[in-house]
Amino acid sequence: MKQIISFPHMANYSIPIKSYIQNILPKAEVLLPPPQSVRALDIGARHSPESVCLPFKYNLGNYIEALDMGANFLMTAGGGCRYGLYGEVHEQILRDLGYEFTFFNLLGDTNKTNVIQVYKNLKAHNPRLSARALAYYSLLAFRTIQFMDEVDVYIRRNIGLEKQKSDFDKTYKQFLNDIQNIKGFRALKKLKRVYTRRLLSIPLDESKDVIKVGLIGELYSLMEPFANLFLERELAKYNISLTRYTNLSYLLTKRRRHIQRYIDGSGGFVKYHLGADGTKSVEKSISMAKNNYAGIIHLKAFGCTPEINAIPSLINVSNQHKIPIMYLSFDTQTSKTGLKTRVEAFADMLQAKQLSASI
Amino acid sequence: MKNNLHDNSNSDYSNNNSTTNDNSYYLGLDIGSISTKGVLIDSGGAIVRSEYIWTEGNPINAAKEVVVSLLGGSLQGTENLGERADFNVVGVGTTGSARKLVGAMLNADIVKNEITAHALGTLSHYPDAKTIIEIGGQDSKIILLDNGLVVDYAMNTLCAAGTGSFLSSQAKRLGVEVEKFGDVALNSTSPATIAARCTVFAESDLVHKAQMGYRKEDIIAGLCIAVATNYLNNLAKGKKIKPPIVFQGGVSKNAGVIKAFEDALGAKIHVHDKGHLMGAYGVAALCIKKKVNKPFNKNLLNQQFNSSSTNCTICPNACPLVNIYRNNTLLDTYGKRCE
Secondary structure, three states: OOOEEEOOOOOOOHHHHHHHHHHHOOOOEEOOOOOOOHHHHHHHHHOOOOOOOHHHHHHHHHHHHHHHOOOOEEEEOOOOOHHHHHHHHHHHHHHHOOOOOEEEEOOOOOOOOOHHHHHHHHHOOOOOOOHHHHHHHHHHHHHHHHHHHHHHHHHHHHHHHEOOOOHHHHHHHHHHHHHOOOOOHHHHHHHHHHHHHHHHOOOEOOOOOOEEEEEEEOHHHHHOOOOOOOHHHHHHOOOEEEEEOOOHHHHHOHHHHOHHHHHHOOOOOOOOOOOOOHHHHHHHHHHHHHOOOOEEEEEEEOOOHHHHHHHHHHHHHHHHHOOOEEEEEEOOOOOOHHHHHHHHHHHHHHHHHHHHHHO | OOOEOOOOOOOHHHHHHHHOOOOOEEEEEEEOOOEEEEEEEEOOOOEEEEEEEEOOOOHHHHHHHHHHHHOOOOHHHHHHHHHHOOOOEEEEEEEOOOHHHHHHHHOOOEEOOHHHHHHHHHHHHOOOOOEEEEEOOOOEEEEEEEOOEEEEEEEOOOOOOOOHHHHHHHHHHHOOOHHHHHHHHHOOOOOOOOOOOOHHHHHHHHHHHHHHOOOHHHHHHHHHHHHHHHHHHOOOOOOOOOOOEEEEOHHHHOHHHHHHHHHHHOOOEEOOOOHHHHHHHHHHHHHHHOOOOOOOOHHHHHOOEEEEEEEOOOOOOOOEEEEEEEOOEEEEEEOOOOO
């Protein structure tokens, strides 16, 4: 039987990951779940334990929609916090629902990023996969993701200042379309050149007073715009220049290696690692405060333990550095009204402060 | 007007009209989940008239009724209001959870979130306020100010514990009118301890204490303390509450909660007798600040406003949409998450 592979959505990373899987497992077909939607969340929440964190519900919804469309091979990555146990529980729930599929945890049972283990795991599904090919395509996927993240960072910083509304949105849509066809490093290089130029040529309104706001917190709420009710888009309406350090490039490289650095940079508030990205939230809040950010928004899925661990330290950072921090928790609520009220008030507050400081 | 609470303060008219000769007036409306507040101010910022009624789940009607009353008519006489009202309204602002709906209906000049509106309104009465405690029907807020600027705020997110609706449901359970809650609480000499962590715990604790034979005033005083404790432990957690402290929102009318806050914080709590109007006042004042000058079309009040809700069919998200109609023509649609 032909393998029809699927995996859950997160932001737009399904595009490079799909190409990657097609490259290393060429005999299989990759089927993406339908785009993130309220329906996926509803289905996921219905079959999830009520108190589990939000990404679990979205992931489960994505799996079920993919299975219903014919997928028979589901992938997960594992690692981090509770996320490390998502795979086992997802698999059990889906089996109880009567689905038949192969479940593949990229990191295996070890829950550690171990290159040799990943290679062994993949080899079981594609015996002809050479270590060299795996290295080549892994690097290609990684570089593609890195460039996507660079583009994101640039857009996030500048979209609030665009002169012509939806300039960035239009370019970004074309960009997502074009990265689907990246087959090698040469094509990637060309794409980088083209889009760097295009993005830099989008006219910005330099006369606007920019307000610098940082986003910190739990990764899924930060990275999946659907889960945070398109918070970044909402903020862009108020001349806000956003910074967010959490993205897939960060997760793949710095996350594990920089833990000690984050503890050292947490102003003495954190003595040991808080789990997942909690320590980093504290460290980034301090560095943002020192770099004259006007405000910080802390996002988490409701009940996210590492980020709850970080909050007492964040309160201290807020008091010590006189920087307002707004805390947002996301669960299965889908109304944007409350979010809009809070964001508008936050922007009003930062604007008024900036105005009075400049007089 | 049967659901007029207590504040049809038309008497202000004669007192304050002398502050300015300018014949321009500004309308501010705060349409909350439980009550709808409205003020009419003159260009000097003095409150000329105010109105406070229950929203009763019908924000369009409540807003209309408030505006008609502010402009000097009664709902029955709406047809002729255009000629009768002699206030030259040149700016309209809305705030509160139905600000968008009513803003579309009245063609408002300013539609502002309630946090900013409350801060502005309060600052114009207490310019040196440092902390605003706000407890309304469904939500609670803390706003920290410094030199007349909002420097930090928080608003309850997932839980409505310790808000006005909790107090009124418990009042019903105890058979005491919620308006009398505060005075009953002040009679207590040894308040009962009520778990403040969560309304569900609080309620079962309350039932338990009642069945044990605690006196009613002690239970009510305990509830008032629970509201203040809950607020300070959850919403205000980690925030530096500095005096002068201003307390507003519907719950600020409750003397028991005021006392609980004063005991807990060891500072005087200021409650303005027009504290419930601060949001409405804030948006009206913002109209002056932003130099809004667009004559209000009073005929809007004679028109029929309806709303309907549908689900969008463009994508699988099926966002719930609200359509607003004026005389059966579509005025505005909102609710799409892709907007």
